[in-house]
Amino acid sequence: MSPAAEGAGKPSLAASPETAVRTEGLTKRFGRHHAVDGLDLTVPRGAVFGFLGPNGSGKTTTIRMLLGLVSPTAGRVEVLGEEMPARLMGVLPRVGALVEGPAFYPFLSGEANLHRLDTADLRAPVRTRGERVKSALERVGLEHAAHKRVHAYSLGMKQRLGLAAALLAPRELLVLDEPTNGLDPQGTREVRSLIRSLAQDGTTVFVSSHLLAEVEQICTHAAMLRTGKLVAQGTLDELRGAALPRVEVRTPDESQAAEVLRGLGLSPERSAPGTVVASSAANDGAPAPEEVVAALVGAGVRVRGFAAAAASLEERFVELTGEGFDVAQ
Amino acid sequence: MLLSSAPASARLFVSELSVLFRRWRTWTMLAALAAVPVLIGLAVRFSPKGPPSGRGPAFLDQITHNGLFAGVVGLVVCTPLFLPLTVGVVAGDTIAGEANLGTLRYLLAAPAGRVRLLVVKYLASAVFCVAAALAVVVGGTLTGAVLFPLGQATLLSGDTISPGEAFGRLLLMAGYVTVSLLGLSAIGLFASTMTNVPVGAMAATIVLAVVSQVLDALDQLDWLHPWLFSDHWLSVADLLREPIAWGSFGENTLLQLGYIALFGALAYGRFTTKDVLA
């Protein structure tokens, strides 16, 4: 990108203090493979931002570019209002990160590992180091294992230690790559509540995940990535609203039901023996669930069960990313 | 910026040293190096025939007169292979080892700063060079003191010096050997930025050390010899002449500085442009 193009047309990135992360045309090529392709991402401050995408869709590469580990082939990155990676040394102390799983020196204790990482942070005050390490360990429930070598940690403990490392200093932005990976249900709940409490304190959290349920539970915003391209982003409600309504009918009269549904402008399909699902082709003008039931019953279809599925993020995800599409179609 | 971060950089260096010296592997290598003069001393002390004159490693027959020569023989014996081996392991591990553990991405995201990390890593491997040379000296001095008299020492020139001065010369030799290994350390650092597999970088470094010595032994390539980083390695014995032949010390230092500058610059070029994917 030439300096001339910067100055003209586009608004300056720096003049957006209300965004925690912003990318413009972010692209990374490895040889001929586009790992990330023209990504325009906007993460508002204070958001818990879910970064969704199937494996290999470019989530981790994007996160690495946000942290200055990988330099973009094209496009721009702005983190906390500062240009990356030019201002990396000034930005990263304000960012906590967990990238592609935790990684530690197995021959050092958990506490020593955190000391080491905090020492690597140029701006971390040495005076409060011990205190901060201790409270970070307490926050993730590892105070009892502080002096154990990481070698002896379980995967879940390492994951917690990774979170502790991200919490060593007060952060304005947390970038967490699959933070609940390897945690038991109890640990997962703890991490979720940790993220919520951090968000309440005003920290922006950028969470990548392939677990939609998780994102639905904790996120306010989300973006979806497919083969390096952004397919949707916005608040959770915006994303859900974009999903198409759907009904599910349990009946022995499958073909008859399908005909009725088609008459109502839905596109039915047989999902299992005795079950027909149908979704509307468009968001507007879809019949209300009670109308559908009335039409079915009126046509003499033996309705044994009926559900009007609330639009879920998962459906939206499936629609947009093509993952898990019904092969019977 | 650089000045204000000096204390923080110093602390990172201390942290780097503590990581290096809290590794079991580091101490194993130092113990192995210290064991070389110990074995030599034991062999000389308990061999039935006594040391053969003019055979075996240089200075071997001197050990019986002055135990400090166990350290001298140790340094000379370790210089071609054992010392480059251990330095290759440490220098080859600097960046590639962190990449392999995955800790490299966390150090850089901390942010440690790439140049700062590179400098700190190199300095730590230089400290290991000192430790490695001193390990041989300590092993040799202890063995010599226990098994042999610490009498007058004969220099290569036939002159005789006091035990105290002999110990000074031994320390000078350790310094020389340390300097000799600094160029190899820089090569190892560069190799380490090229890969995420530490064993690869270590092997490349050690192989280069051997290749350099082989080339140094070929008379047909004598135009190349002054440019080989191992060219002055065995000139460490110049410190055992009377008066001390400082020429090789100076030339060696200059040569090693050249290697540090070149491979340091290459490592800088590689590491600051590298995509950290590990």
Added chain:
Amino acid sequence: MKRIWTRWLPAAAVPAVIAVGVLAAGAAAVSPPPPATPEQVLGLVASHAARQFSGTVEEKADLGLPSIPSQALAPATKSATLGSEAALLELLTTAHTARVYADGPTKLRVQVMDQLAERDAIRNGNDAWTFDSKTNEVTHTTLPAGTGSEPSPTAKAPVMTPDQLAQRFLAAAGPSTNVTLGQSAPVAGHSAYALVLTPKTSGTLVSSVQIAVEAQTGLPLSVDVYAKGQKDPAFHSAFTKLDLGAPDASVFAFTPPAGATVKQQPAPTPKASAGTMPKSPSTASPKASAGTTPKSPESAPSWDTVLVVPAAKVPAGLLDQPLVKQLATPVAGGRLLSSSLVNILITDDGRVLAGAVPASTLLAKAAQ
């Protein structure tokens, strides 16, 4: 981030800086010597007063001889009959660096700095010592009072200073030699004249001898012997470092170290010391045959002189020595050790003929 290539600039700059540094160091600013005639330079050498100096001498030979690994020579060096020949071969086939300290005619120390070893020759007043660190052997000779000559190179310390070498060549440079001045070039940071000695005869293998002469003191700084048909010098001896101050007196003090084998050697007979060297096989060295031998009263100084050692003075069974068999090729009537500068013929009847002459001359002489 777009200017990523700039990160590689230091890596490109370092070799450039090193190259500049090397070139700058090579082109040390030394002013050329004032103009002079060859005769003036010869006079300067003859009267040279630099009797005090310390320096480093580099010596190497490129005689076209096969390079013999020192390991192969090591056992031979210890053999009683072949020790000095093996040491001589070592001198002819490998390069040496030696430190030289001189203070007047009776104080000299030469230290041949081998890898992890050293050979010393020390002359301090009437005491002459040699020391070999490999064997821990010391020889001691008490010279008769008033002996002026410097200690000669021996098998233990086979290096001569450029000074000693040059004196011998110049002494031999009689009417059979053209003396001219070549392009002057500094040696060891000292401004120097370049004397060129060219044999008039075509019967020698020596093409020319170049001697660098220190412009102020007249001390010879380097000697290069060129063989016919060879671009690089066949023999090169030069100071690489030179300090014209008096060395510390302690340098010449020598006490045999504890545990060393000390051999007392008789002082050379007056006759031998009146010549240039004690009776030693190194008289067969190329330097000796080209430069020294002509000085002995028996033979006339000439470049194409052939030295003949009668069979009686040659160690018996020389032809059967493995080293000789390995190096010398069989020819009609004996075995020939051939090099670019000197040929040595060992005849079947036990004589040894040597000279800086073509092999055919030796064969012809042997047949006489």
